[in-house]
Each structure stands twice: as structure tokens, then as C-alpha cells.
Amino acid sequence: MTLSSLSLRNAKRQTGDYLVYFVSIVIVAALIYAFNGLVFSQELQSLSSRFRDLSSIIISASIVVIFIMSWLVSYTINFMLTQRSREFGTYLLIGVENKQIARMFFMENLAVGGCALALGLLLGNLLFQMLRAIVFALFGTPYHFSFFFPLKAVGLTLFYFVLIYLLAQMKSRKRIRRMKIYDLIYYEKKNEEEALKASPVRRWIFTISIALGIIGTVLIMAGSLSLGFIGAGCIIAFLYGFFLSFASGVPAFFHKHPTLKYKRQNLLVFRTLASKLSTMGIIMATISMLLVATIISEGMGMIFRGIFAGRATLNGCFDILLSAHDTNEEVFTASLDYIEKNIPIKANMRYQVYLAETSKTMEYIESRTSYYRHYQYDTVMRESDYIALRAMLGYPPVTLTDGQYLIHCQPYIEKVLKDWNQNVILGGKTLTLGGLYTETFAQHLYDVNGNGFILVVPDQVAEDCPVSHTTQVFLTQEKVTEDCYNALFVLENEIMERIGWHNNTLVYIKAAEDADAAAWTAMTVFPLYYLALVLTITAATILTIQQLSETGRYRRQFLLLQKLGMEQKEMQRSLRTQFAIYYAMPAVPPVLIGVPVILNTARIVEPGTLIGASRPAAVTGISLGLFFLVYAIYILMAYTSLKKNVLPT
Amino acid sequence: MLQVKNIEKYYGNQNNVTKALDRVSFDVCDGEFIAIMGASGSGKTTLLNCISTIDTVSAGDILLEGENIADLPADRLARFRREKLGFVFQDFNLLDTLTIEENIGLALSLNHQDPGKVQNQVKAVASKLGITDILEKFPYQVSGGQKQRAACARAMVAGQSLLLADEPTGALDSRASKNLLEIMTGMNRDMGATILMVTHDAYSASYAGRVLFLKDGRIFNELLKGQRNRSVFYHEILDVLALLGGDVSDVI
Structure with a gap:
């Protein structure tokens, strides 16, 4: 078997093992392509001269997307490297050179990325048609299907993908070239490095971060801009402090309250969470920040749309x-x-x-x-x-x-x-x-x-x-x-x-105002939602990959619990609770920051402008709803997979 | 306490049936320490799995304290396991995310024990098994022998009436094995625990009061310790193993 056929075989296995990641890459490829379609569509550009800035706005959003995606791909690739350390150790053991392994791994990821891109282009055509329909509706032009497969958009998407993978591969390539057999083979026996080691320090950080979180929320709720900024700073400090110290905060809390520890499924749920979070504190906090950006992007998108639509409606008689x-x-x-x-x-x-x-x-x-x-x-x-x-x-x-x-x-x-x-x-x-x-x-x-x-x-x-x-x-x-x-x-x-x-x-x-409203809606809402979607997908994918990588350990745990006499219903409840807390933890702070920011921004707009579906409460509700919809799809995928593979029958 | 009546267990499909247990019958009395021996594939673990309700029998009955476990529905089986059975496995099966204290307390927590009393009960059992000073530690921070003692503590902390041990010394060195077996003997003698231990190690089996030998899914022989000392009993066990076939070195 040649190394390249091994790469292909591994690529196939990778898509199966990391299906959620693969699906996410496909969706993002589709999004990039669909938006590139807008950049190159003469037909849409000709709808209004006001559309001329759309291309540069979409390209700017795509550049941000490239950075976010290369972070996701880099994170996942490095995560795979860790998970498959024994396999790479075996390659080294049988005499494959580090250089060859790096090439093999690169080929494997290239194959996965290539497949995702191809599928993404197909799906992207559908998405593009949806975007076309939305633009037509904005301009009040009747929609008709017309197939459009611009090679320039394909080329630009391909270029973005190459950039994403080149940026993402840099770290892993260096890591593979430096790896040693012993470290790889005995990797599983090593305890994972914790970001913060000294336990008493962590406990202090835990307490202080909780206090900062409460202060931050109160300050943001107060509504003034300067207090809001201080509040947001407090919440960011809370996020990093909380997630870095949670793992040691749990045992400290249980130590003080042994009665709570043995109540219902508390012990299992919180210990499992603490062990998971002890090594992913920084990533959890970063995910939380991404989700803050998501909710704010969605809210701002809705407010912009509301301003233009409101103006057009209120003056349009x-x-x-x-x-x-x-x-x-x-x-x-x-x-x-x-x-x-x-x-x-x-x-x-x-x-x-x-x-x-x-x-x-x-x-x-x-x-x-x-x-x-x-x-x-x-x-x-x-x-x-x-x-x-x-x-x-x-x-x-x-x-x-x-x-x-x-x-x-x-x-x-x-x-x-x-x-x-x-x-x-x-x-x-x-x-x-x-x-x-x-x-x-x-x-x-x-x-x-x-x-x-x-x-x-x-x-x-x-x-x-x-x-x-x-x-x-x-x-x-x-x-x-x-x-x-x-x-x-x-x-x-x-x-x-x-x-x-x-x-x-x-x-x-009126006609000019309507065209302005349509063009501005497209130029502000599209890129903001584009970013919001990519951010949600990235955050949810990382959370899900982390959760699914524990399948084997969870399976062993529940098998033992079954032997010890835990009922099926209790096992399900314990898995569900752990799941709910795991996914809720990074999502709660964004809601606490995002909602006041959206409401306060809506307040700056001239009163009476945001009407109907653009009322501040509706904007907040829709932004949260959209975010949780995408997030829930990932939670559901992860939960169904875990429930099927983890709980004994 | 435990009655195993004519149980049979088949695996496979219509074309290829493997008989793992073939009309096995025996009784275990209250407070007895019984070992089940046999080479690999003789049906030891299948028998233990059937008794522990993890697996079901194809025919026959298993009665624990007069209750036929085959008649119990799934939720009652779970309750039955956590209330009446304690497990000790070869690879310890402690949860690595929990401390030793929490691993032991888990058995009580599953039994919906008053959370306020759990810690004291765990401490009481731990002091009997000499593991009080490692209660705060995680499984990866303690030795194999200590882990196995923690598993023993978990198996008896909730007042389980039957302790099922599957190759408990399999992953231990000889000193830790001896220590564990003495503790199990102590649990049996001083605390009245009924123990059913599966092993292929004659030395471990010699700590039991009675040894059942399984071969090809059937009970081949039975040895009673009686008043003999452990060393004599050990040699008798080796003799039976020689009769069972296979090399003695395979089974020690």
C-alpha cells in the first residue's frame, strides 16, 4: 500500500469520524460560494446602481470568514493529531519519516477539504438561488429560476479554500516534523496539560470571575454606554476566568457541600464537565466570545434592516x-x-x-x-x-x-x-x-x-x-x-x-427610498448574517467535536454504571443534563451581553423607526431564535449520536 | 442465598450455536466464599454475567434470596443490581473523573441514599479496608492494590448481599494480590459478606471455602476446603486443574 492510498483511506475515515466537522466545512464552502455568486452576478448588480458596493462588502466579510475558518480547521487538525497520536507513533515506529507523515496528513486533509469544497459548490448553488430570491423580493422584482454557475465565483471560492488550508496547516506541519515516537505512543498515558495549575489560585480566580460576571451583567443592564463598556470588559474577564478555573471550582464547591455532591446525578454530571473543561478552558471562553459576536451581528443586521424598512414604510405614502x-x-x-x-x-x-x-x-x-x-x-x-x-x-x-x-x-x-x-x-x-x-x-x-x-x-x-x-x-x-x-x-x-x-x-x-432600503438591507444584513452563521457553525462544531471525542470513555462509564445498577432513565437524564450544561455554559454569557447591547443600540435609533418585526424586542427575539436554531441543530446531532453510541441497551 | 438451577446459555445463530453453559447447578449459602475456576473459554465469565443479571440465561433459573432474577423487568433488575450485588472487576472499573471517595459514594448515590450520610458511610467502609488516606485522590494517583480495595469498598458500601468478583487479582502483582485476598477473606469472615469469585489462578482460589471447576460450560468438579489449611487446599486445586487438562503453568 502506498502512502497516498493510505492518505485516501484515512481521509475516508476522517469524514466518518468527524462527520460534524465535515458537514460544517461543506456548509461554509456553500456559504462562501453563494456569496461569491452575489459578487459576480451581473444580473443582481444591474437591479440597482446602489448595489455597486456590495462586492467589496462581501469580499471584506469573506476575509474575516477565511480567518475564522482557518482557525476552525487548524483547531480540528491539531485535535485529530492528538487523538491519533498512537497511529502516528506507529508510522514512525515502522520507519516512515516525519516528512512523509506530514505529507500524508496534508494529502488526507486536502482530500477532505476537496470533497467538502465540491459538495459545498453544489449546495452553494441552492443557497445562491435563495439569496437571489431574497434580493429579488427586496426589490419587488418577480423571482424566476435561472441557472448560474459563474466560474469566477468557483475560482474565488477555491482560492479562499487554499488560503484557509494553508493557514491552518502551518501549525500542524511544524508539530508533525518535531514529533517523537515515545511521546506519541505514550501520549494517552500522559495527563493533559492544564492551563492553570495551582489549585488555590484557581479557586480565587473562580470566585473573582463569578463576582465579575455579576457586576458586568448589572453594568450592561444599566444602559449607559460607558458603564456598558466597563461591563463588557468585566464579562470578558469573567469568561476567561470562569472557564479556566471551573475545573477546580467544582471540587472546591463539592468539598464544601458534600450533601449537594451526592444529590441526584450531580456527582457524575459536574465531574464529567469539570474533567472536560480542565483542558479546554481557553477554547470555551473563546467560543463564548464568538457567540457574543454572533448574537450582536444578528441583532445589528436586524436593526439595520429595521431602520431602512421603517423609513421606507413611514414615508412611503x-x-x-x-x-x-x-x-x-x-x-x-x-x-x-x-x-x-x-x-x-x-x-x-x-x-x-x-x-x-x-x-x-x-x-x-x-x-x-x-x-x-x-x-x-x-x-x-x-x-x-x-x-x-x-x-x-x-x-x-x-x-x-x-x-x-x-x-x-x-x-x-x-x-x-x-x-x-x-x-x-x-x-x-x-x-x-x-x-x-x-x-x-x-x-x-x-x-x-x-x-x-x-x-x-x-x-x-x-x-x-x-x-x-x-x-x-x-x-x-x-x-x-x-x-x-x-x-x-x-x-x-x-x-x-x-x-x-x-x-x-x-x-x-419613494422608489429611490425603496431601492435604498433594499440595497442597504442587502449590503448590511447579508454580510452580518454571513459572519454570524459562520461564527455559530465554528463554535458549535468545536463544542461538538470535543463532546463526540469522548464517546469511548462515556460508553465505558455508562456500561459500568449499568452494572452498578443505574437505571436507563437515570442514565439518559444524566447524559441530557450534562449535555445541556455543556452547551449552555458558553451560550449564557453571550445572551447576557448580546441582549442589552442589541436593546441599547435599538434605543439610539430615532423612536418610531423600528416597527413591526423590527421592534427592539422582536429584533432581540429573532436574533436569539436564529442563533439557537443553528446551535440546536448541532446539539441535536451530537446528542443523537452520543445517545445511540454511549447508552447501553 | 443463591440458587443456580440447571442453567444453559447458547450463543450464535441457527447455523452455528455455541453452548457456553450446559446445565449448571449449584447453591451458594449465606456468608460463603466460593471460587469458580476454569481455563479460558470454560464459561466462567458467562456464568458470572448471568448471575449478575448483565446477561440472560437461555434456560434454567437463578434465584437470589428466593427471587427468580429471570422474572424481573429491566427497571427492577437495575434496582436489584444496585441493592443486592457488588462488583469487583479485573481492571478495577473505577471512574477516572471521580475521586476514590466519590467512586465509593457513587454506589450509595445510585441507591438514592440520603446525600448527607454518604460521606460518613464511605469513611466507615474505607477505614475497614485501610484506604482512608487515599479517599481524596483520583484513581490514576493510587496503586493497583489500592484501586482494587476501593472497588471492594464500592461493592459493599451499600450493604449489598452478594459480592461478585471477576478475576480481581488479574491486574495485580503478587504482594497486592495477597493483600487483596486477605481483605476479601476478612470481609467474608468478619463482615459476613457472601463472595462469588471467578478466577483462573489457583492461588487466589485457595482463599475460598469452596471451589467449583468449570470445563466446556459444565461443572466438572467441586472442592471443599473444610478444615484443611490453605497450602494443602492449594495443592488439591492444582491436582484438579491437572485433571482438567492443559498445562498447570497456563492456569497459575
């Missing part, structure tokens, strides 16, 4: 909006001229927005929510304009009785104003509140229908107030094309450059 303090401004007149000449209009209306004498309503809102003040006084609109605008938008008609005023606001302000019943005094006339309306009304743009809310008052009352700005709104016969709105923006820029940027005119086009 009119197709075009023009607004200016002075309608004689050149941008206003030129834009209006362009619109009238080039875009078929279904309906349009020009009206004025006025300023009240006080800012009482605004102050009330400010005192109850983090409202962004833009006007000096409350904004006011004429009743007849309001009724006409409602009719234009197809909203149910409203009436205003004499001596009353209405408020039209965003839904979040409606909640703030639920107890508001103050009168408004304008031009000496006192008006009482006649109702609150919350339909979409372009109130998320500062210079249109008020910022978040507007007061609707009888015409003659409004007309006595000073004018804030004039607005002209349009409904078009069909969606404004990209060419049209690009031309409008070019026109606007040309004028502004000429007149020296003194411009107070707002030009808003």
Missing part, C-alpha cells in the same frame, strides 16, 4: 415629495419642472405647514420619549388641506367640529399622547382635542408633515400662524423609474454645486 421654506428656490422650481415634464402624475397637491405659538405638545412628548426635536414650535396644518390629503391617499374621511383640533401622529406617539387632553390656544382661540389619527403620513421626514406629529386646526386659525414651509406631494401613475430619480438627483446636485450648497429644498422619491 406619497410617490414624490417636494418641500421648501421658499418655493422660489432653484432646486424646487427645477425639480417641479422636471417632474411635470417627465413623470405621469395621477394626483398632486401643494399646501403649507405652519408653526404654533408654543411647543407644549412637543415638550409633553419629549418628556415621555427620546423624541428628536426639529422645530421650535408645534407644527400645524389647515383642516381643509388635511381632509384633501386624506382623500388623495384614500384614508377614511374625518370631520372637525368648531372649536376642536386633531392630532395626526406616528403610532409610537399615539401611545405617548394617550393621556394628553390639553387645549391648544392659537390666535386667542382655544381648541379642544377632537381625535388622534395614525395612518402613514410622511411624518418621518423633518420638512414635510411635522416631525412625528402635526396639529390639524380650522383653516382660519392656521392661516394666522407663521408659515414653516411649503410642501408639494405627488401620486404617480406608475412607479418612478431609476433613470428618472437618478436624473432628478443629478439635477439637484448640479444646481447645488452652482449655487454653493445653499439649499433648503427636500426632494423625496
Whole structure:
């Protein structure tokens, strides 16, 4: 048998023994390929000119992925080297040279990587189609299947894989070249090196780290940015301290509480965990950090999506909006001229927005929510304009009785104003509140229908107030094309450059905002989720490989316990508990850090923007849900495999 | 205490049946120390596995304290094992993640013993077997003899009525073997433990009060120690082994 055929045989065995790792590599290869597909897809790039930055963003994300993956591959390869030390020792014993073994091992990993890449490319095509469908849905274009197998994407994926394996192999190659027969053959008899040796020191670290963990969580929950940073630092110190000292903390705890030790399955569960963690403290803490990054990436992705989608929804009731303090401004007149000449209009209306004498309503809102003040006084609109605008938008008609005023606001302000019943005094006339309306009304743009809310008052009352700005709104016969709105923006820029940027005119086009929302969603959410997925897969794979490598030892343990009279149900419960704690330990700190970070970030966003599925609570829930979904798949795979192979029948 | 009645055990499929035990019958009385001897493949371990309920018999009955173990459902069998049987194996079978104290206490913990009392019970048994000073250590930190004594402690700490030992001296040097056998004799004599030991070592068997010889799955002979001293009994055992066939050096 030649060494290369031995390599192939070992590669086959490796895929079987480390199936979870192999599957993970396949999935990551598929992800890399699918995203590379986006980079090279002319069809998707042509959907919007705003997509031009997507390629560089995806490539940047891929570079991070390469580093994470080379860490995973390097970790797994080194883990295999340790697990198979006896086998390598035997090769050396029968006269194979270190150099040859290194080559053989390299070939073996190359074969595994090659197979994973090939399968990944196939799966990647499906994933690419999914991404295509998502992009099409974002742009409101109907999806149709079209087979696309860009050789450039294949080439780039191959290049990334070569990089991953080259980076990963560096450490193992050096290790193989230096290994000695004795160390390898008697490796199993050696006790594994522990990262921290002195037991009393460890106990101190254990106690201090727990305290830091509690302090860190409290600080993060406090909500302020600076305290949050200190809190995050405390949690990182807690992670490393806790995982490095857990193995000695358990015996110390049991020593103090012998009664708890012998309660139910405590002894077996915690001793098994402690023995596992005594050698993988640093890796557990690192995994925990990866999971923090995962949850935050997912949360940020959702928040970005929410901001764009929210803006597009809240302002999207009119197709075009023009607004200016002075309608004689050149941008206003030129834009209006362009619109009238080039875009078929279904309906349009020009009206004025006025300023009240006080800012009482605004102050009330400010005192109850983090409202962004833009006007000096409350904004006011004429009743007849309001009724006409409602009719234009197809909203149910409203009436205003004499001596009353209405408020039209965003839904979040409606909640703030639920107890508001103050009168408004304008031009000496006192008006009482006649109702609150919350339909979409372009109130998320500062210079249109008020910022978040507007007061609707009888015409003659409004007309006595000073004018804030004039607005002209349009409904078009069909969606404004990209060419049209690009031309409008070019026109606007040309004028502004000429007149020296003194411009107070707002030009808003719904189609452009939608395209922006779609492009930005794709450009921020895609890479963040791409990273999050790879991070979760990496963390879960390492945890699972570690757990499955203990199959033989667990089998012997449960066989003995069966002889000693442990019931099947108890064995299952003990395995389940140990499993739950093992996988929960690195996942709890990320939840403690991730959730407050997401909630605090969502709070920075202008209130009322994150609506529907993008509400802060929903964002947090979905981020955690997605993370636990991927994580749970790995836990389930590991548990099913262990249960089948470990528990005696 | 233990009645083995006409048990038979077959392995294999329709085309290839191996008879591991062939109509084996014997009784073990309360407080007896009995050894089962035989060459490799004679059915010793199969017999022990059947008695310890790890394996089932193809025919016949095994009664422990009047209870037929073949009639017990799986969960009752587990309870039966942890309450009534204690095990000592050739390779110790201690869990390497637990200390010696915890390995012994595990048997009590499995029996749902009050967690507050476990430590004291373990200490009491450990002092009888002379392993008090190694209770805090892990199995890899103590000698083979100490490990086997810890296994003995685990086998009796929960008040198990029958101690089943499978080649307990197999992995020990001669001094540790002698020490262990004396401890087992002491457990039998002073604490009234009933011991059933499987061995192919005549020296170990000479510590028992009665020796059963198995050959090809059948009981071939039985020797009673009676009032003879251990050295005479040892030679008698060797004589029977010579009759059983095979080289004496194979079985010592």
C-alpha cells in the first residue's frame, strides 16, 4: 500500500469520524460560494446602481470568514493529531519519516477539504438561488429560476479554500516534523496539560470571575454606554476566568457541600464537565466570545434592516415629495419642472405647514420619549388641506367640529399622547382635542408633515400662524423609474454645486427610498448574517467535536454504571443534563451581553423607526431564535449520536 | 442465598450455536466464599454475567434470596443490581473523573441514599479496608492494590448481599494480590459478606471455602476446603486443574 492510498483511506475515515466537522466545512464552502455568486452576478448588480458596493462588502466579510475558518480547521487538525497520536507513533515506529507523515496528513486533509469544497459548490448553488430570491423580493422584482454557475465565483471560492488550508496547516506541519515516537505512543498515558495549575489560585480566580460576571451583567443592564463598556470588559474577564478555573471550582464547591455532591446525578454530571473543561478552558471562553459576536451581528443586521424598512414604510405614502421654506428656490422650481415634464402624475397637491405659538405638545412628548426635536414650535396644518390629503391617499374621511383640533401622529406617539387632553390656544382661540389619527403620513421626514406629529386646526386659525414651509406631494401613475430619480438627483446636485450648497429644498422619491432600503438591507444584513452563521457553525462544531471525542470513555462509564445498577432513565437524564450544561455554559454569557447591547443600540435609533418585526424586542427575539436554531441543530446531532453510541441497551 | 438451577446459555445463530453453559447447578449459602475456576473459554465469565443479571440465561433459573432474577423487568433488575450485588472487576472499573471517595459514594448515590450520610458511610467502609488516606485522590494517583480495595469498598458500601468478583487479582502483582485476598477473606469472615469469585489462578482460589471447576460450560468438579489449611487446599486445586487438562503453568 502506498502512502497516498493510505492518505485516501484515512481521509475516508476522517469524514466518518468527524462527520460534524465535515458537514460544517461543506456548509461554509456553500456559504462562501453563494456569496461569491452575489459578487459576480451581473444580473443582481444591474437591479440597482446602489448595489455597486456590495462586492467589496462581501469580499471584506469573506476575509474575516477565511480567518475564522482557518482557525476552525487548524483547531480540528491539531485535535485529530492528538487523538491519533498512537497511529502516528506507529508510522514512525515502522520507519516512515516525519516528512512523509506530514505529507500524508496534508494529502488526507486536502482530500477532505476537496470533497467538502465540491459538495459545498453544489449546495452553494441552492443557497445562491435563495439569496437571489431574497434580493429579488427586496426589490419587488418577480423571482424566476435561472441557472448560474459563474466560474469566477468557483475560482474565488477555491482560492479562499487554499488560503484557509494553508493557514491552518502551518501549525500542524511544524508539530508533525518535531514529533517523537515515545511521546506519541505514550501520549494517552500522559495527563493533559492544564492551563492553570495551582489549585488555590484557581479557586480565587473562580470566585473573582463569578463576582465579575455579576457586576458586568448589572453594568450592561444599566444602559449607559460607558458603564456598558466597563461591563463588557468585566464579562470578558469573567469568561476567561470562569472557564479556566471551573475545573477546580467544582471540587472546591463539592468539598464544601458534600450533601449537594451526592444529590441526584450531580456527582457524575459536574465531574464529567469539570474533567472536560480542565483542558479546554481557553477554547470555551473563546467560543463564548464568538457567540457574543454572533448574537450582536444578528441583532445589528436586524436593526439595520429595521431602520431602512421603517423609513421606507413611514414615508412611503406619497410617490414624490417636494418641500421648501421658499418655493422660489432653484432646486424646487427645477425639480417641479422636471417632474411635470417627465413623470405621469395621477394626483398632486401643494399646501403649507405652519408653526404654533408654543411647543407644549412637543415638550409633553419629549418628556415621555427620546423624541428628536426639529422645530421650535408645534407644527400645524389647515383642516381643509388635511381632509384633501386624506382623500388623495384614500384614508377614511374625518370631520372637525368648531372649536376642536386633531392630532395626526406616528403610532409610537399615539401611545405617548394617550393621556394628553390639553387645549391648544392659537390666535386667542382655544381648541379642544377632537381625535388622534395614525395612518402613514410622511411624518418621518423633518420638512414635510411635522416631525412625528402635526396639529390639524380650522383653516382660519392656521392661516394666522407663521408659515414653516411649503410642501408639494405627488401620486404617480406608475412607479418612478431609476433613470428618472437618478436624473432628478443629478439635477439637484448640479444646481447645488452652482449655487454653493445653499439649499433648503427636500426632494423625496419613494422608489429611490425603496431601492435604498433594499440595497442597504442587502449590503448590511447579508454580510452580518454571513459572519454570524459562520461564527455559530465554528463554535458549535468545536463544542461538538470535543463532546463526540469522548464517546469511548462515556460508553465505558455508562456500561459500568449499568452494572452498578443505574437505571436507563437515570442514565439518559444524566447524559441530557450534562449535555445541556455543556452547551449552555458558553451560550449564557453571550445572551447576557448580546441582549442589552442589541436593546441599547435599538434605543439610539430615532423612536418610531423600528416597527413591526423590527421592534427592539422582536429584533432581540429573532436574533436569539436564529442563533439557537443553528446551535440546536448541532446539539441535536451530537446528542443523537452520543445517545445511540454511549447508552447501553 | 443463591440458587443456580440447571442453567444453559447458547450463543450464535441457527447455523452455528455455541453452548457456553450446559446445565449448571449449584447453591451458594449465606456468608460463603466460593471460587469458580476454569481455563479460558470454560464459561466462567458467562456464568458470572448471568448471575449478575448483565446477561440472560437461555434456560434454567437463578434465584437470589428466593427471587427468580429471570422474572424481573429491566427497571427492577437495575434496582436489584444496585441493592443486592457488588462488583469487583479485573481492571478495577473505577471512574477516572471521580475521586476514590466519590467512586465509593457513587454506589450509595445510585441507591438514592440520603446525600448527607454518604460521606460518613464511605469513611466507615474505607477505614475497614485501610484506604482512608487515599479517599481524596483520583484513581490514576493510587496503586493497583489500592484501586482494587476501593472497588471492594464500592461493592459493599451499600450493604449489598452478594459480592461478585471477576478475576480481581488479574491486574495485580503478587504482594497486592495477597493483600487483596486477605481483605476479601476478612470481609467474608468478619463482615459476613457472601463472595462469588471467578478466577483462573489457583492461588487466589485457595482463599475460598469452596471451589467449583468449570470445563466446556459444565461443572466438572467441586472442592471443599473444610478444615484443611490453605497450602494443602492449594495443592488439591492444582491436582484438579491437572485433571482438567492443559498445562498447570497456563492456569497459575
